[in-house]
Amino acid sequence: MMSIAAIVLFLVFVLIGLPIAMSMGLAAGIVIAWFDMPLAVVAQRTLNSLDSTPLLAVPMFIFAAAVFNATGITTQLFDFIRMLVGRIRGGLGHVTVLTHLVFSGVSGAALADIGALGKIQIDMMREQGYDDEFSAGICMAASTLGPIFPPSIPLVIFAMAAEVSPVKILLAGVIPSLIIAAFLMGLIAFLARRKNLPRDTIVVTAAGLLRQFRFTLPALLAPVVLIGGLVIGFFGSTEAAAVTVVYAILVGIAFYKKLSWRDFIAAGRETVQSTASVLLIVGCAALFAWVLTIDRVPTRAAEFLLSVSRDPQVLLLIVNVLLLIIGMFMESLAAILIIAPIITPALVQAGVDPVHLGIVVVLNLMIGLLTPPVGMSLYMVSSIARMPLERVIVGAWPFIVCLVLSLLTVTYLPIASTWLPSVLMK
Secondary structure (H helix, E strand, C coil): CHHHHHHHHHHHHHHCCCCHHHHHHHHHHHHHHHCCCCCHHHHHHHHHHHCCCHHHHHHHHHHHHHHHHHCCHHHHHHHHHHHHHCCCCCHHHHHHHHHHHHHHHHHCCHHHHHHHHHHHHHHHHHHCCCCHHHHHHHHHHHHHHCCCCCCCHHHHHHHHHHCCCHHHHHHHCHHHHHHHHHHHHHHHHHHHHHHCCCCCCCCCCHHHHHHHHHHHHHHHHHHHHHHHHHHHCCCCHHHHHHHHHHHHHHHHHHHCCCCCHHHHHHHHHHHHHHHHHHHHHHHHHHHHHHHHHHCCHHHHHHHHHHHHCCCHHHHHHHHHHHHHHHHHHCCHHHHHHHHHHHHHHHHHHCCCCHHHHHHHHHHHHHHHHHCCCCCHHHHHHHHHHCCCHHHHHHHHHHHHHHHHHHHHHHHCCCHHHHHHHHHHCC
């Protein structure tokens, strides 16, 4: 009864236009008061959810990305990859995918990638004759690499919610992110022939390429430092975030010599704002999930799923369909915190590796960033590209299909997620 009341109130608050975090927090708080539980529970459960060592990684990854942005590394990275692959047909599409793949080794979040790279990429494609729908679509689709490739804020949140090793789940994202990139680049190659997309106009010389490589090298080494440290056990996921921050600051001061005190303060301010938003969602979602837990919703959901089938392939298909629908209406971090504790016990009992499940869950919800009505990537790209939302949605659909195909590959090829952690973490 409590869980039904909480869900109904949550839906009512969402329908009247309240933010997702506020809707969850208010619904849980009202139910707690309604059923005569101590109101101190609200503060206790919310604060307890934030008292988490893995969560310390979130503000540090956000800060590292902000510091790298302040050094101008995003432009340098984009120009270097343009020199490498821009001259092939549809080259700027491939450049967009590869730039997001490399930059995801710093940012860890889809919207951060769009904010840092989206305007540069879309403006460049416009100048060279790409249609706006294609430019918007590939920018949004490529941004899904950020939450899969380490460091990944959503994967850290899943590890906390599902009680999985953060290090293993971060390493598990490496191969799936490469699979997604391959699918996207395959679609770009197909569209390049079909639409006769232009080649990049950049002039490439050996000296220029070498000079650009030198400027870009710190960004290329960032994921190497991060993954290498995780693999050899030099640091865990939280320490990795701190190392990334120190690395970004040293690069900005000693290598680029562009990180001023004003830039440092601006990066800190951006980090505080972004972290506050994330932690508000985490706290409210944890409170809402607690209400569902004390009403035995996870146990009942596990029993129901196992009564439908004990075949892990069938259960993964059910979870995919469920999460693709949820991703259309719910913010991804909130969805992870609520859904992960509900579905994980049943799927683990059926034989699904929780590390593999984490990749499947996060990729599902990242696809939700491209789907109306709540897909945040749609609104962000609409804003930075100054395009009507309807045209952005039209541009997203071919890439949504491509991402769903990559999702099915990752789902039914579990070794893609589990092989690297199993080899490196022996």
